Structure formats: structure tokens, C-alpha cells
Amino acid sequence: MAKARFRSDASEAVHSAASGLYRAKVIDKKTMREYDDLCIEKAPEFDAKEIARIRKGVNVSQGVFAVYLNTTVSTVRQWEQGDKKPSGIAARMLQLVEKNGLGIFG
Template sequence: MTTTPRFKSDAFEAIHSAASGLHRSGVVGKQTMREFDALCLAEAPHFDAKSIAAIRKAAKVSQPVFAKYLNTSTSTVQKWESGAKQPSGIAARLLQVVKKHGLDVLV
């Protein structure tokens, strides 16, 4: 399964598309393409352990309930909140949505 890249803006998407075409034709190397990726692609949000716990507490739910909403395990939420593990990809985006709109948006 491949994911569709998220770009910082439409302009960055156009620039990246042009660079990708040049890369496919062999004019632009891998290193240059990595640099374009870093410049043009939007990164997943970063949450530290305290901010994850704060999001959950603001939603007024326990770790097991929070885990169910995010479709993950209770141990994963515990690891996030202790700083042993970092949420990435979809999990980080879901945390961003919950922080902004609350847990009810996932129902």
C-alpha cells in the first residue's frame, strides 16, 4: 500500500512534480530528490509524552478508552505517554485532529 504524499502547498507540489520528472529521466540524482522531498513534503506533527497525556486528559478519557478511539493498544498509548515510543504517520495525524477538534470527531 502506498500513501499519497502531502505537500506544504500547491506550489511545492508543482515544484516536486517537476523535480520527480527530472529524476525519472535521470537528470536529477537521488540525493537531490531527497532534498526536494525534505523541502516540499509536509511532515507529520510531533508530539512529546507530556502533550499526548495532555490531549488525552483534555478529552477526559482513560488510556484504554483513548487507545480504542485511536485504534491502537493501551500499551502503545502508555509508551507514548512515558516517552518510550513516538507516534508517527496516521497516529500523529489523529492526535493532531483530536487536539484541534476533540475526541468526538472520531465517533
């Protein structure tokens, strides 16, 4: 499982304490989900135009972009047409490419 991205150091501490209480069966699963919602940063959402802008900004074809993001050309096309939304991990990858370019893939 990927490491959670917390909203702040304080959120991480609060979540850690809540996790301990959950493991000790002091709080229930519903309450733990509420702590997750409060403390863990959501994956970004990108619309079709933003995804196309990010890809064009790094000056690659849909095929090359798909290879970098470990997905298919069809998926990239569907994202850019608005037929499909990137999942959490794919959205994080898009966020990284938007911020750092393709150089992050070394």
C-alpha cells in the same frame, strides 16, 4: 501510501516537477530526497505531556484512546511516559484529535 502533505501549493508544484525529472532519470534519488525534505510537511512531534493533555482534553481513558487511534493501551502508556514516540501516521492522528476532538472518527 498516504498522500503527502505539502508545505504549500507552490511546494506541491515544485515537487511534482521534480518527481517527473526523477522518473525521467534526469535527477538522482539523493536529489529527489532533498526535494522531499524541502516540499513535504513533516509529521508533528508530540512529547509525553502533550499526548496526555490531548487524551485528557477529549476526556477518555488510555484504553478508549487506544481504540480510537487503532493502537494498544501499552503503546499509549509508553507515549505518555515518554518511553516511545508516535510514528508519522499516529502523530497525524494525534494532530487531528488535538484540532477536532474525537468527532472526526464519526
